[in-house]
Amino acid sequence: MFKDLRDYYWKHRWWLYMSIVFLIIATGLGVAYPILLGNLIDDINMGRFDRVIELSLLVVSFITLKAAFQYGHGFTGTRFGNTIAYNMRNTLYKKLQQLSFQYYDRAKTGDLMSRLTADLDGIRGFMAFGFAQFLNVFVMVAVGMITMGIINWKLMLISLIPMPLLAxxxxxxxxxxxxxxxxxxVSMGKLNTAAQENITGMRAVKSFANEPFEVDKFVSVNEDYQDKNVHASKIWAKFFPVMEFLANTSIVILIAAGGLFVIYDVISIGxxxxxxxxxxxxxxxxxxxxxxxxxxxxxxxSVERIKEITDHPVHIKGIEGAKHLDRDEFKxxxxxxxxxxxxxxxxxxLKDISFHAYPGKIIGILGGTGAxxxxxxxLLMRAYDIQSxxxxxxxxxxxxxTPESVRKxxxxxxxxxxxxxxxxxxxxxxxxDEATMEDVIEAAKLACAHDFIMELPEGYDTxxxxxxxxxxxxxxQRLAIARALVFDPKIIVFDDSTSAVDMKTEHEIQRALQNAMKGRTTFIIAHRISSLKHADEILILDRGEIVQRGTHEELIQVPGYYRDTYDIQFGDLPEEIRYKVQARGGAVNE
Ligand SMILES: Nc1ncnc2c1ncn2[C@@H]1O[C@H](COP(=O)(O)OP(=O)(O)OP(=O)(O)O)[C@@H](O)[C@H]1O
Incomplete structure (x- = not known):
């Protein structure tokens, strides 16, 4: 474990060393206190009062010193644990940014969140205190046994009889x-996931009036969480009285045997x-x-769970000597x-796909679901690497x-x-980040978003x-178009951007799209012929293959998916209305 964490703590290892040394000193000073107390009691018992003040002051000094070293242990330990957790959190978060789409296709949000929080916290706790205290166990046992052995080794052995059982x-x-x-x-993770999913999907829950089902679902995971806690408490309840009994047996033996030792003057009362x-x-x-x-x-x-992420291979990365694609040079x-x-x-x-999009041209893509x-x-942004x-x-x-320069x-x-x-x-x-307010407004204007933004209470600061x-x-969607345009990219991609909006909004988005496409190589996925008809080439996909290709005029001449779609969308309209609608570039029932 320490080997795995080396990168995170090596530079800060002195905090750990100091924390261990402070704890050992505090433990050593702690031993002085019972000895001094014993001496004090013996002196009083024997009527020797001259050292009482001196010994009392010594006890207070030792207690104060011990407290100071304990503070030092707490301070340095916390510093060490927090520094490690801070470094690990940053590394983990950075790695999460680098991991590819392939990783996120399978990753679970709740699980990743618990690694970032609960797992890191467990490591922080162990590194801050757990490790030093684990070492201190041996120091305490050794110091305790030696000191007791010096006073009387027989009494030590007798009173420690229940200890192996306790251990x-x-x-x-x-x-x-x-x-x-x-x-x-695990149950806590399920509880979090249930709550997170519910809050995220609250609109769906309400629209299906499914609140009672959601409450029942939550109650059942909550019950599970409660059961698991009760189970842990039962274990606790079963073991602790026995452990307490064994610990107290040790004390009873000590008092009984120790009492006899005092009576027979083998040891003093102190x-x-x-x-x-x-x-x-x-x-x-x-x-x-x-x-x-x-x-x-x-x-x-927890370290293993975190290593699973930090050691996970990054599928998509630039090869050695990868070239940076300069935005000013890219056509x-x-x-x-x-x-x-x-x-x-x-x-x-996708199977054997070939096409050529020249600068500024529009490629339309149409096809059934899952095509x-x-x-x-x-694949354009190299979300995945192709096989051939x-x-x-x-x-x-x-x-x-470099993947970054491609995506930019x-x-x-x-x-x-x-x-x-x-x-x-x-x-x-x-x-x-370098976009000025003017750039933002210009992009919003192109995306036909400026007017509605200005109507919001705080405008662009809303x-x-x-x-x-x-x-x-x-x-x-218009904000999304503005966001895509503020880059002033050479390529623009619209993935079915108008499918979920009403006709009026679609018209506004269409206007935004027309602006956005100007001078850029455009890829537009759409189900509506009105969005595709201006494309320089339309690709019809079916089960990963291009089954038809051509311009709007070419494709409506031949039987196939495109003409069928066209007929469904425009077929019922009389010839002259169909012409007008098409000329407007709008949808059928506008
Ligand atoms: N992340 C993924 N992991 C595994 N298979 C995937 C993944 N994404 C898509 N697929 C599969 O790849 C095929 C193509 O999916 P894709 O999302 O590209 O289709 P689509 O034409 O965009 O569909 P739709 O119009 O419904 O969005 C489908 O069979 C789909 O199930």
């Missing part, structure tokens, strides 16, 4: 309670008092043995050459370019718009809620 019971307790705690953690304090130097560590081991095993498991030419791609463990999602449209445009063929930007295979050339408008809980300005300028709550679907 055994503590280890048994750990063995039982460890899985119980693990079950509580020494018996010292003994009864010193015995806790053994009982305490035995009692806590299970707890320390538990803390260690949990921290070890916007895209070519797919016999591209075949499948997701891991899946049949091909591979979104996959095709995701080539994707070329201005003639360069994108695998020979593309403005993406996704099916679903994700907005961050921040101002509208920041959401539009997302990914382009904070949009999580996921953009408070804005309509059409408004969110």
């Amino acid at each position: 055994l019971r503590a280890l048994q307790f750990e063995r039982h309670v460890h899985p119980a705690f693990r079950a509580i953690r 020494e018996l008092v010292s003994f009864s304090s010193l015995i806790w130097y053994i009982i305490g560590p035995m009692w806590g043995l299970g707890f320390h081991i538990n803390m260690y095993t949990q921290a070890k498991a 916007g030419e895209v070519e797919f050459k016999n591209v075949t791609f499948h997701y891991p463990d899946n049949p091909p999602a 591979g449209k979104s996959t095709l445009v995701q 063929g080539q994707i070329l930007f201005d003639g360069h295979d994108i695998r020979t370019l 050339q593309i403005g993406f408008v996704f099916q679903e718009t994700f907005l961050f809980s921040s101002t509208i300005r920041n959401n539009i300028a997302y990914g382009r 904070i949009v809620g999580e996921r953009g709550l408070g804005l309509s679907g059409g408004q969110k």
Whole structure:
């Protein structure tokens, strides 16, 4: 475990060393206190009062010194644990940014969140205190036994008789309670996931009036969480009285045997008092043995869970000597050459795809659900590496370019718009820190979003809620278009951006799209002919293959998916209305 964490703590290891030394000193000083107390009692018992003040002051000084070293241990330990957790958190978060789409296809949000929080916290706790205290167990037992042995080794051996049993019971307790705690953690994860999903999907819950079902679902996971806690408490309740009994047996033996030793003048009454304090130097560590081991095993498991992420291979990265694609030099030419791609463990999602998009041209993509449209445009930004063929930007295979520079050339408008809980300005300028207010406004104007933004109470400073709550679907999409444009990219991709909006909004978005496409190589996935008809080439995909291609005029002449779609959308209209609607570039029932 320490080897795995070396990178995070090596530079700060002095905090750990200091923390251990301070704790050992505090433990050593703690031994002086019972001895001094014993001496004090013996002096009083024998009527020697001359050293009382001196000894009392010494006791106070030792207690104060011990407290000071304990503070030092706490301070340095916390510093050490927090520094490690801070470094690990940053590394982990950075790695999460680097991991590819392939990783996130399978990752679970709740699980990742618990690694970032609960697991890191477990490691922090162990490194801050757990480790030093684990070492201190041996120091305490050794110091306690030596000191008691010096006073009277026979009494020491007699009073420690129940100790092996106590240690055994503590280890048994750990063995039982460890899985119980693990079950509580798993159940806690389920509870979090249920609550998180419910809050995220509250609109769906309400629209289906499914609150009672959700409450029942939560009650059942909550019951499970409660059961797991009750189970752990039962283990606790079963083991602790026995452990307490064994610890107290030790004290009883000490008092009984020690009393006899005093009566027979083998030890003084003060020494018996010292003994009864010193015995806790053994009982305490035995009692806590299970707890320390538990803390260690949990921290070890957490390190492994974190290493799973930090050691996870990054699937998409620039090869050695990858070229940076300069945005001023890039013309916007895209070519797919016999591209075949499948997701891991899946049949091909795209088969032998070839097309050439010249700078400024529009490629329309149409096809049934699952045909591979979104996959095709995701390959443009090298979300995944293809199995065969080539994707070329201005003639360069994108695998020979740095992924960042490839992605910076593309403005993406996704099916679903994700907005961050921040101002509208920041959401539009997302990914382009150097964008000025003028750039943001210009992009918003092009995206036909400026007017509605100005009607909002705080204009561009309006904070949009999580996921953009408070804005309509059409408004969110226009913000997404503005965000894509603020980059002034050479390529722009629209993934079905108008499917979820009403006709009026669609018309506004269409206007925004027309503005956005000007001078850029455009890929537009759409189900509406009105969005596709201006394309220079339309690709019809079916089960990962291009089954038809051509311009609107060419495709409506031949039977196939495009003409069928056209007939469904325009077929019922009389000839002259059909003509007018098409000329307007709008949808059928506008
Ligand atoms: N992340 C993924 N992992 C595994 N398979 C995937 C993944 N994404 C998509 N697929 C599969 O790849 C195929 C193509 O999916 P894709 O999303 O590209 O289709 P689409 O044409 O965009 O569909 P839609 O119009 O419904 O969005 C489908 O069979 C789909 O199930």
